[in-house]
Amino acid sequence: MSPWNNIRHPKISTSYSPFCRRVRDQRVLQRGIDSQGKLEMMRRIQQYNSHNLPLKRGAWSPEEDQKLIAYINRHGIWNWIEIPKAAGLLRSGKSCRLRWMNYLRPDIKRGNFSMEEVETILMLHQKIGNRRCAIFKDKALDLKRTEIIPVDAPAIWSAIAAKLPGRTDNEIKNFWNTNLKKNYLKNSINIAVQAPDNPQETQTSKVESKKRKLPEIDVPLPTAPKILKSEESDGSPKLPTANFSSSFNLVNDLIINENQTIEDKVGLLELTGEQCFWCQPFSTEGQKCKVEDYGDTPTVEMWVQELLHGDACTGL
DNA sequence: AATAGAATCAACCGCCAGGGA
DNA sequence: CTCCCTGGCGGTTGATTCTAT
Structure with missing residues (x-):
C-alpha cells in the first residue's frame, strides 16, 4: 500500500483549554446548534469537499503535485478553497496551500543550512x-x-x-x-x-x-x-x-x-x-x-x- | 540479519486576525 | 456592528528512515 493511500481519520479533539471552550460554546450558542452538531460540522468540513466527496489526506503523490503546480502556473493563486476543486484535487484548500507554500513553490531553497x-x-x-x-x-x-x-x-x-x-x-x-x-x-x-x-x-x-x-x-x-x-x-x-x-x-x-x-x-x-x-x-x-x-x-x-x-x- | 529505539519532517490540527458582506 | 470565510500561524503527530545493538 503506497503511503498516499494511507488515509488517516481526523481526530475530533474534545480537550479544549478553558478559553477555547468559552469561545466555542459562545459561538455554538450564537449559531443555535449544540456542541455535537458543531463537532459534526467541523468533521464534515475536514473530511468532505463541497460535492460531499471524501477529502484525501496524508502524503501527496507526484500526480497530485503535478496537478497543483500546473494549475497554479496557469491560473495563479486566487482562492485556496476553490483551487483544489478547479485543479481536480480531492484535497482541502488548507492542504493545498501548505503543500505549495512549504514544498512546491519554485523559490524554495533545499539543502543544508549555512x-x-x-x-x-x-x-x-x-x-x-x-x-x-x-x-x-x-x-x-x-x-x-x-x-x-x-x-x-x-x-x-x-x-x-x-x-x-x-x-x-x-x-x-x-x-x-x-x-x-x-x-x-x-x-x-x-x-x-x-x-x-x-x-x-x-x-x-x-x-x-x-x-x-x-x-x-x-x-x-x-x-x-x-x-x-x-x-x-x-x-x-x-x-x-x-x-x-x-x-x-x-x-x-x-x-x-x-x-x-x-x-x-x-x-x-x-x-x-x-x-x-x-x-x-x-x-x-x-x-x-x-x-x-x-x-x-x-x-x-x-x-x-x-x-x-x-x-x-x-x-x- | 533482525530488532528496537531515536531522529526526521511532511502534514495535520486548532486557533486567531482581518476583510468583506 | 455582527457574522462568516479565508489565510496564516505555532504546536503536534505519526509514518518513514536511520542507527545502534
Missing part, C-alpha cells in the same frame, strides 16, 4: 523567543489571549523565514526543534547546574551529545522530500557539508558560553571577515538580550512588564 542561516535563526529566536507560545503553555492562566498578546507580536517562524529567503517557516521550525533546540536546552541546563568557565563542560556536552545521538558535527540535515528526490537530486547521496559542520560547531559555541551574548559571539566572527547576519540592516541598538534575561520560559510578569514599559528586545 552558517549565516544558523546565526540568523539563533539570533532571531533569542530576540523573539517563544514568548508568544510560552504564555499559552501556562496552564495556570485562564486569560483571554487577545488581552495579553499584542497585535504586532511577531510571528516567530515566519519572521525568521522572512530573513532567510527560500526557507519556509515549517522547515526552520523543524530544524530548530530537531537540531538546535536540544542543544539550546541542554546547554541551558548545563549553565544552570555547572559553574561557569568549567573547562570540562564543553567536553562533557560533546560526549553526551554522542551518547544521546545528538547532532554534534555530522548532523543529519533536512533533505529533499522523498517524493521529489528522484526527480530533483542528482542521485548522489547528500552528506553533511564541511560548511555546515563548522556551522554546527558555531551553534554549540554560541550557546555554550553563558558569559557572552550571541551578539558578542557573532561580533567575534565578524573579525574573521565572514559575511554575517549583523552586516545586514537590522537594528540591534540596545538589544543586548541574554538568555538569562528571560530564562528558558519567560514568565507572564516579564511579558506584561515588557508590554507596559517597553523592552529593547522587542524591536523587529
